[in-house]
Amino acid sequence: MSISIPLHIPARTIMTPGPVEVDPRVRHAMSHTILGQFDPAFTDLMNQTMGLLREVLQTKNHWAFPVDGTSRAGIEAMLCSLIEEDDKVLIPCFGRFGYLLKEIAERCGADVSTIECEWGKVFEPDTIMDELKKIKPKLIVMVHGDTSTGRMQPLKEIGQYCRQNDILLVVDAVATVGGTDVKTDDWFIDGLITGTQKCLSVPSGMAPLTYNNRIEKIILERKSIEQGLISDPSQVNKKKRIRSNYFDLSQLQDYWSPARLNHHTEATSMLYGLYEGLRLIVEEGLENRFKRHQLNEKALVAGIKAMGLSLFGDPQYKLPTVTCINIPEEVNGDQVRSQLLEEFGIEIASSFGPLSGKIWRIGTMGYSCQKRNILFTLSALEAILIQEGVRIYRGEALQAALSVYKKDQESESLKKNIT
Incomplete structure (x- = not known):
């Protein structure tokens, strides 16, 4: 009689458009x-x-x-x-x-x-x-x-x-x-x-x-x-x-x-x-929850742009919970995703149909939508792209994201002082 292997689930940071953490x-x-x-x-x-x-x-x-x-x-x-x-x-x-x-x-x-x-x-x-x-x-x-x-x-x-x-x-x-x-x-x-x-x-x-x-x-x-x-x-x-x-x-x-x-x-x-x-x-409050998603989206987008990558799609109608990134021509998008998973335990997504292999999709949804996940994902993506020889602006992504969070903190402090 064979003995089954105990269940082992690896630790993951899920930054896909679903499922999320x-x-x-x-x-x-x-x-x-x-x-x-x-x-x-x-x-x-x-x-x-x-x-x-x-x-x-x-x-x-x-x-x-x-x-x-x-x-x-x-x-x-x-x-x-x-x-x-x-x-x-x-x-x-x-x-x-x-x-x-x-x-x-x-x-x-x-x-x-x-x-x-x-x-x-x-x-x-x-x-x-x-x-x-x-x-x-x-x-x-x-x-x-x-x-x-x-x-x-x-x-x-x-x-x-x-x-x-x-x-x-x-x-x-x-x-x-x-x-x-x-x-x-x-x-x-x-x-x-x-x-x-x-x-x-x-x-x-x-x-x-x-x-x-x-x-x-x-x-x-x-x-x-x-x-x-x-x-x-x-x-x-x-x-x-x-x-x-x-x-x-x-x-x-x-x-x-x-x-x-x-x-x-x-x-x-x-x-x-x-x-x-x-x-x-309901405990968090709908407005507060929406603001949290908007803040983390803003920090992610700032970091992606500061890195030198471009976003896909009409920015006026961007879905706040999903950010689509054009994959640089000189890199294999699936290979980058695999390395993010293997080296950092971070999962991001590709897309479907005419966009398959052309964009990465990063989800910022629910519990996954938090500051530490944004900073971790940006730093890991930068490291992999550097290793793959993609020409990006090194060190800029995290600084841009941190600036977004700092401005938000200053704005919230100002509001509290006024009230």
Whole structure:
């Protein structure tokens, strides 16, 4: 009988656009004893988690709960519960993840139209609104922050237009919630999905989402068909069944309601982690959390530029939680990433499609978004590039980043003195 090797997990500093380092307090929360899913202590935790989600997602929606599974599980739950066969759906694509939304919508039977823009840019709201006028879709599905290009799409004007014209707006905010402002209600977002593994600093495995009564109306109509409550055959023909059992939001909301439908066995430890992750965000305060992400992004960008490297993409619409760097022509980008991992235990990312091998992506998300990680990553990247013979400005990166932090400290001290 062979003896198995003991589990060994190497120490890592994860500076990718997800997953990110998990807050130690979240890891501690996840180690608590298991409760039964209908234990009053557990159902009370479910209710508290819904309340925290409303705060973090900045919504008054009644329905705000996680779907068990990765972020894509939440997206599939939302789309397969909303989309009926041949529904017109518009999906603007400004990076890889727009195309993922397209694939999921098509599998749900939608008549999908897409518009595209150059990777590294986003859409002017008028471009999208013109397309909405032309297509007149039932819904538009959009990525808020696309990590493949490091860009963030403005949404408020688009949301206003959709609400005025009775079009549903569904948003993939996986890379933005908890790291930058996402105003579900103020931006007229009907359905929003995020994930635990990015700015929430919880392990991958849950997809929190929220939706309003406009979406709930459609879900309940489809539920009526499933339960045979519509007797008029002509009405039944106009509606299609929700094709998934597991991702059926009508059943999931019953599970999260006082009815406690026995839909599935809740991922107990993951819910502990989500609760604690959300609690820490509320404790820090949304504005303070966003400022922290902006400060560390600013220090990272200053260091990268001072080193002599250039950034990819339109700076006006840069995603605050992801920084994309053009890989110098004289270096192998994957080799640099491998050396960072092997020599320093730091992980950064490459990208996809037309950007594969052309840019590095450094994530500054959640618990990973802290001063020591920024300084460590800049110093390690500089060391590797020097070793690879890349001509950079030696010693400038850390000085530039430290100057950003020093100015911020002086500014905060001044504010305290004034008050």
